[in-house]
Structures are given as C-alpha cells and as structure tokens.
Amino acid sequence: MGKLDEKVAIITGGAGGIGSGMAKAMAKEGAIVVIVDLNEETGKAMEKELQAISPKSMFMQANLMDRENLPNIIKTVVEKYGKLNVLVNNAHASKQVTIEDITQDDLDLSFNTGFYPTFYLMQAALPYLKETKGNVINFASGAGINGHETQGSYAAAKEAIRGISRVAANEWGRFGINVNIISPIANSPGVQAWAKAQPEYYEAVRSKIPLGRFGDVEEDIGRVAVFLASEDSQYMTGQTFMVDGGSIMLH
Template sequence: MGKLQDKVVIITGGAGGIGSGMAKAMVKEGAIVTIVDLNEETGKAMEKELQKISPKSMFLQANLIDRANLHKIIDTVVEKYGKLDVLVNNAHASKQATIEDTTQADLDLSFDTGFYPTFYLMQAALPHLKETKGNIINFASGAGIAGHETQGAYAAAKEAIRGISRVAANEWGRFGINVNLISPIANSPGVQAWAKAQPEYYEAVKNKIPMGRFGDVEDDIGRVAVFLASEDSQYITGQTLMVDGGSIMLH
C-alpha cells in the first residue's frame, strides 16, 4: 500500500516538467492521477506512461483560460472516480518584462493561466474535498517572494495565489482540508533549454543554490507533493514550502 493508495488526484499542467514529476511520484504511491494540459500530444504520451503503473489514471485536455468551463474538469473527474482527494494547481504561463514594459496582455496571460484557474478550481473542488477531507497544493515562486527582476506579471499572480491559499487554509481548516504551497527550483525542460542557451548564467545561478543543484522534478519536487497529499501532512496548512535547495530561507 502506497502513501496515496486509491487517492484521486488532479494535476494541472501535468503533461511535462514539474507537473509530470509530481504525477509520476504520486502514481508510484498508489494514486489515481488525472493530468490536465492543453497539449494533447504530450498529454497522451504522459497518460500512457502513468497508466503503466496506475491503469485508471488519465489525461484531460483543457484550456485553463476558459474560465466558464473550469468546473467541468472537477465534474469529469468526480463523475469518473466518484470522489476527489487532491487538487494540484501547477499550470502557469507568463512573459518576462520589466515593470516599465509590462503590458495589460502580459498581466492577463499570467493571471488567466495562473491565478484565476487556481481560484476557480479550488472553488469548484471544495464540495468534493469536504467529503474526503482532502488536500490542495498550489504553487508559489521565488520570483514573487524575492522579487526577481523582469518577473512582475508572474510574481504578482504567484503572490496572489499565496494570498488566496492562506485565506482558504483559514476558511477550510474546519472541514479538514489543508491548503499548502510549494515554491520550487527544478531542473525542468525549460531550465534545461536555458542551460544550453546561456550556460554561464545557468552555472552562476546554480552555484548560488546552497545545495549546489537544481531539484529533480520527480525525486525532489514530486516527493514533497506526495507528502503534502498524504496523511503525513494532515496538521500542516497555509504554509509555503521552499523546495529550492536553500535558495530562499523564509523567516
């Protein structure tokens, strides 16, 4: 029996990167995972990989910008499996620009793919998570906590997600629901591409991480997600876990 045996999990942005790392870590602990993604090709490929371990797991194609249909993601999963135990809001897209050059379109992209889906999926999932005393895992970023340059739109949405997560933790703790955040640094495909394009800058950033490396999407980030989705974390809520090798030490 795994730590997440027969728990029904939704992971947005689950077809690649950190999302796929969490999905793989969770199915290995017995979870039934639905990965939600816009990209059908990568989504179907990840579905096949997950089903080798967890045959009931599936891929659901959805555009998270389509706010009116976000509840259908929750409805589809609950209709198929009869319950929902864990919601992981991982998907987020953004463009880098200085605050001076940030446009309304840049802000809209970040909030429409990050904050609003997180908010509305949490809202839609609430009745079902009340029944299971379930878990919500949202995603923060060092870009917002430390205020990284050229990340204004992304940082604003991420800090909004942190804010609403703390409110939900206070409001929903009475239902046995815990709401936490992961703030990661991970060796995702995007970071790997950046390492090839700007190797000197990549090495400089890596060398500033106290643990001297970028996290593995499955073994480092995914395992923390397993912990937050499991009974082991039942008395933790409203917290931001810095899964970043010590890059930012909250106090």
C-alpha cells in the same frame, strides 16, 4: 501499500516538467492521477506512462484560460471516479519583461493561466474536498517572494496565489482540508533549455543554491507533493514549502 492508495488527484500542467514529475511520484504511491493539460500530444504520451504505473490514471485536455469550463474539469473527474482527494494547481504561463514594459496582455496571460484557474478550480473542488477531507497544493515562486527582475506579471500572480491559499487554509481548516504551497527550483525542460542558451548565467544561479543543484522534478519536487497529499502532512496548512535547495530561507 502506497501513501496515496486509491486517492484521486488532479494535476494541472501535468503533461511535462514539474507537473509530470509530481504525477509520476503520486502514481507510484498508488494515486489515480488525472493530468490536465492543453498539449494533447505530450498529454497522451504522459497518460501512457502513468497508466503503466497506475492503470486508472488519465489525461484530460483543457484550456485553463476557458474560465467557464473550469468547474467541468472537477465535475468530470468526480463523475468518473466518485471522489476527489487532491487538487494540484501547477500550470502557469507568463512573459518576462520589466515593469515599465508590462502590458495588460502580459498581466492577463499570467493571471488567466495561473491565478484564476487556481482560484476557480479550488472553488469548484470545495464540495468534494469536504467529503474526503482532501488536500490542495498550489504553487508559488521565488520570483514573487524575492521579486526577481523582469518577472512582474508572474510574481504578481504567484503572490496572489499565496494570498488566496492562506485565506483558504483559514476558512477550510474546519472541514479538515489542508491548503499548502510549494515554491520550487527544478531541473525542468525550460531550465534545461535555458542552461544551453545561457550556460554562464545558469551556472551562476546554480552555484548560489546551497545544495548545489537544481531539483529533480520527480524525486525532489514530486516527493514533497506526495508528502503534502498524504496523511503525513495532516497537521500542516497555509504553509509555503521552499523546495529550492536552500535558495530562499524564509524567516
């Protein structure tokens, strides 16, 4: 028996990086995982990998910037599986520029791939999460919590996600729905590419992590997502979980 047996979970940005780590961790605990991603090639490859663990899992191609289609993602999953237990809003894209150089397009990219999909998917999922007393897992970032340079558009959207998550936690607690937030540092493909491009900067950042390493997308981030999707976390809501090796210690 897995912690998530037969629970249906949607993970946006699930074809790679942290999303794929969470997808594999949840599938290994018995969940039926629907990964939603724009990239068909990586999505199909991850679908095969997931189906070897959890045969009913699937890939759904979608552009999260297509706001009108967001409710259809939820509807399609519920029509196929009859329920929704877990919604994980992980996808996000942004550009790194200083505040003085941020354009409207930069803000739109960050909010249209991060905040708005998170908000509208939560809204569309609510009726079904009420039925299952389900879980929402959203994503924050140290970029927003600490205010990292050149991350203005990303930080703004991430902190907006934290804000709406806390409101939802207050409003939806009466329905038995918990809404929590993960703020990770992970050894994702993007971080690996950065390590090759700027090894000295990478090493400087790594050396400041108290646990001395970047997190594994499945074993570290994925396992916390499993916890937040399971019965083990049912008395926790509205919390930001710093899964970052101790880099930021919230007061």
